[in-house]
Amino acid sequence: MARAKTVAIIGAGPVGLAAAAHALEGGLTPIVLEAGPEAAHAVRQWQHVQLFSPWRYNIDTAAARLLAATGWNSPDPEVYPTGRELIEFYLAPLATRSALREFIRTSHRVTAISRVGFDKAKSKGRAGAAFEIRTRNGKGDAALQADAVIDVSGTWFSPNPAGSNGLPALGETEHAGRITYGMPDVLQAQRSRYGGRTVAVLGAGHSAIGTLIDLATLAEDAAGTQAIWLLRSDDPAKAFGGGSADQLAARGELGMAFAALVRSGRIRVETGFHVSRIADDGGQLSIIAVGDRSVSADELIVATGFRPDLSLLSELRLRLDPAIEAPVALAPLIDPNEHSCGTVRPHGARELAQADEPGLYVAGMKSYGRAPTFLMTTGYEQVRSITADIAGDKAAANRVELKLPETGVCTRGGLESIAALSGCCGGPAPSGVDTCCADDAKETTKAKAAGRTGCGCS
Structure with a gap:
């Protein structure tokens, strides 16, 4: 045998x-x-x-x-x-x-x-x-x-480093004690580390979004907690996901909840932020982007994949x-x-x-x-x-068979989907959206072309 x-x-x-x-x-x-x-x-x-x-x-x-x-x-x-x-x-x-x-x-x-x-x-x-x-x-x-x-x-x-060029940012290793990678448990196991602190989160994926939402929740109980979202893209709306169009409902709901937090101002947003250096700034981290724009924070969470x-x-x-x-x-x-x-x-x-x-x-x-x-x-x-x-x-x-759920985020422009996710119709435009429909009942040409009903942004 x-x-x-x-x-x-x-x-x-x-x-x-x-x-x-x-x-x-x-x-x-x-x-x-x-x-x-x-x-x-x-x-x-x-x-x-x-x-x-x-x-x-x-x-x-x-x-x-x-x-x-x-x-x-x-x-x-x-x-x-x-x-x-x-x-x-x-x-x-x-x-x-x-x-x-x-x-x-x-x-x-x-x-x-x-x-x-x-x-x-x-x-x-x-x-x-x-x-x-x-x-x-x-x-x-x-x-x-x-x-x-x-x-x-x-x-x-094996997480990616903070540097936008794929390498660790200058000073990243030196300040490793105040940098975490992935998605730390900010609400429970590491609550004392992040509560009452200014925390910068680098990334635009689900890990970054989930962490930012948790930090916003932590801020409700721990006074002084401030979340700063650092993303390399110039368009934060790409991170909002597919909302109700996502067949994975929890993923769609996460994007909608996050968009609402951004719109409310509870999360500070820094777009086009390509980290190049990390330095000490009087006891805080100075996170410095290409072009020398900087953000100060107590902690940095790197969620860049x-x-x-x-x-x-x-x-x-x-x-x-x-x-x-x-x-x-x-x-x-x-x-x-x-x-x-x-x-x-x-x-x-x-x-x-x-x-x-x-x-x-x-x-x-x-x-x-x-x-x-x-x-x-x-x-x-x-x-x-x-x-x-x-x-x-x-x-x-x-004989490979694989049926994955739709994500609902297949479009790259997406202003109309941003409006739907953020609730901007009839209200203020979220970060990354110049204008919103003035009337919830208004249906624009772009919305019709996209096969949507209800409000859409022109």
């Missing part, structure tokens, strides 16, 4: 655990290597955050089948979980109570991957050699072998897009310079495989490189296709 192929899965987050579940169903032997002390270590860093997608988009089908065998009850598919609930009601049971528990190795940080007996330069016979995965745990360095590797280690622990850590793959032959750092076949589908809707054509093993390194796949958030708007359901379909490919079921691997 042929030996089952062994698949090393780097990361025990939602997509990594899904990969292991699909591997088991496909007759493969998964080895899940998690750097943290528990599965879903990265999710635990943002467990205070509510997801934009309901449970029906966040539970993998193969994982659900494994859980069903344990007597698990699936959450209400239309409810929006927090990261904490995602762990408690799904990821923790999957990792500790299902058949996957025998295949997960926590506190195993992958430091490097190569081929047994082959360095990066050696070609002849390379494809037939097993992968060698080096790990580090509390007992020191170790090595294991696998027939295939799926890197789903994510990007959470993430990038993949490719160091552990440096001894392998990778084909990545030079700009997006995503697999070359996937990059054109997700390039943020071209795509604004957060949707992507269905894709799987064919787009994610590495042609020069058979058996290696980069999946999950890491497969998107520096591109944003990744959804867990995308990752689940990726790894279903990949594990089928590894198992030799090419028909299943190529």
Whole structure:
């Protein structure tokens, strides 16, 4: 009887655990290597955050089948979980109570991957050699072998720096003690750090918006709390999202709530702000943009996205897009310079495989490189296709089906959508909008052309 192929899965987050579940169903032997002390270590860093997608988009089908065998009850598919609930009601049971528990190795940080007996330069016979995965745990360095590797280690622990040129701003490292990356828990765990302070938030994505909303909420109880929104774009309205047009209601509601806060003046806005330097200003941070415009704050939260850590793959032959750092076949589908809707054509093993390194796949958030708007359901379909490919079921691997919710933010101009989100019709124009309709009942030519009813901005 042929030996089952062994698949090393780097990361025990939602997509990594899904990969292991699909591997088991496909007759493969998964080895899940998690750097943290528990599965879903990265999710635990943002467990205070509510997801934009309901449970029906966040539970993998193969994982659900494994859980069903344990007597698990699936959450209400239309409810929006927090990261904490995602762990408690799904990821923790999957990792500790299902058949996957025998295949997960926590506190195993992958430091490097190569081929047994082959360095990066050696070609002849390379494809037939097993992968060698080096790990580090509390007992020191170790090595294991696998027939295939799926890197789903994510990007959470590799945030982009504040500098607008992709490099850390001058002085960023020096002042690291007053700079946080990602989406800190400003309302609870880090309330004392941010309450009563002037806090600048750099970024225009969902993490930045959510943090700014939380700071505005904190200001209601902690006098002296002031939020400053620093964004590189000249048009803040791009961050307001799709409102009621967004099929992920929580995401649309976030944009509407944020637009209202901006309109009310509770959040100070600095547009066209390209950070170049960070310095001390009498005990405060002086955040300095190109052209020497500056903002003073007590704290800086950098929410400018993430990038993949490719160091552990440096001894392998990778084909990545030079700009997006995503697999070359996937990059054109997700390039943020071209795509604004957060949707992507269905894709799987064919787009994610590495042609020069058979058996290696980069999946999950890491497969998107520096591109944003990744959804867990995308990752689940990726790894279903990949594990089928590894198992030799090419028909299943190529039969990729992915239906993502509409974001409602596909237009780039968007003045009419800004009006709808901010409630400017009949009221003052928000930042980034020159004029609003004077009458809620007025319907402009532009609104009609966009297929909308009600007020629109001319």
